[in-house]
Amino acid sequence: MAKTALAAKAPEERRERILRATIAVVRERGFAGTRVTDIAAAAGTSQGLILYHFGSLAGAFAASLTLLEDEFYEELDRNLSEVVGPVPRLRHIAELGAGYGPAVGDWRLWLELWVRAIRDDDARAARESLDTRWRGALRQVVDEGLAAGVFAARDPKASVLRLAALMDGLAIQLALAEPGMTTGKFTELWWQSAVLELGISPSGAKIGPTGGVRKK
Amino acid sequence: MAKTALAAKAPEERRERILRATIAVVRERGFAGTRVTDIAAAAGTSQGLILYHFGSLAGAFAASLTLLEDEFYEELDRNLSEVVGPVPRLRHIAELGAGYGPAVGDWRLWLELWVRAIRDDDARAARESLDTRWRGALRQVVDEGLAAGVFAARDPKASVLRLAALMDGLAIQLALAEPGMTTGKFTELWWQSAVLELGISPSGAKIGPTGGVRKK
DNA sequence: GCCTAACCTGAATGACCGTTCAATATCCGC
């Protein structure tokens, strides 16, 4: 029994290890620079196994994207449940974007995904789903704040869209290490925009700097 | 004499044709999908000539980037000189970003450049220079407006950074044809943000829709 | 303890593609 359960899990674990390795290698070298050999080396398996499980390199990429999605959702939920109240939560989001976490803040990987989404349908679907979820989370925080009367936005839907897009735009500079762009600046620039968009009272900004940041 | 001038120019023309073809192919297939053969076909030359002139495929990419820069600068200057006054000019910028022009608005090419800039130094330099110039132009318009008293920004430098980043972020959705994102929406979302950031009086927005748009 | 199916390996295969090269063609100064 015990043996059965363990044994049955082994191949599945192997599979997942390959997917994690795939993400790691893509993060490092980009889609274009990722070879089957690299993944095999990173996962500690043979090239053959990757093709056995996923049929092709593209198949491995596609499968790794759904793992990426799952992890992103999970981490997002965990992160947001950590902090309560609309203002601290929003501030937390501002800091989340700047942090280079394994799933949420990995902006270079995000850039890769965007470009791959231009031509690959799996990537397109993954990135769209990721983005929708992310905007939904932001939207939820904004709605909370509106309901509580701490935020005032003329057009909340548009504000959410803009704030999400702004984060992507700032992320590009962060990802490319544009001189002058730091995580601190990232957070402050975004936060100021949020203040402006959502009419947050200045006191809100003061809560921010200590508002539930939890660097893993 | 006449012949001399013409003949001397022929190879140079050929060279430029290759660079233009390179840009066109990259636009279509991305850096990762661009082959020497594709460029040769698009330029109507042999593969050999591309290597003869640029040494390698990467060399051709690098050289094409400087052509891209030149064209971008030229087009930017031309576009901005077309319209006078800070508010119409800003509005023009809002519409420029949405337009898929050959040099300015080609957002998919921009995404490609961003990703390439992660690992390629020529691309990094090109994109940084492009971005600086672009932000400078935006900055200039903002300064104009401040001097004229039509804009009021608490922190103009930060506003420029945010407005530039917002455009990039919105551009991603436009480039990936995110459902719901249109050129009209792009323009309006950005414009609203500009209004908010720069404290433009509502009348400014009314000038906008007809303010010197010139679709080439 | 055997048999079958799932798992796994790494060497062999073959296609693709950047680069090289030998052979023209073109041109300009003379």
Next chain:
DNA sequence: GCGGATATTGAACGGTCATTCAGGTTAGGC
């Protein structure tokens, strides 16, 4: 109009890499 330099070609080369394959290994039902 000749000669050497500059352009240009396209076929051949060689390396890289995804994919295939023939052959193990393992595990669990019987």
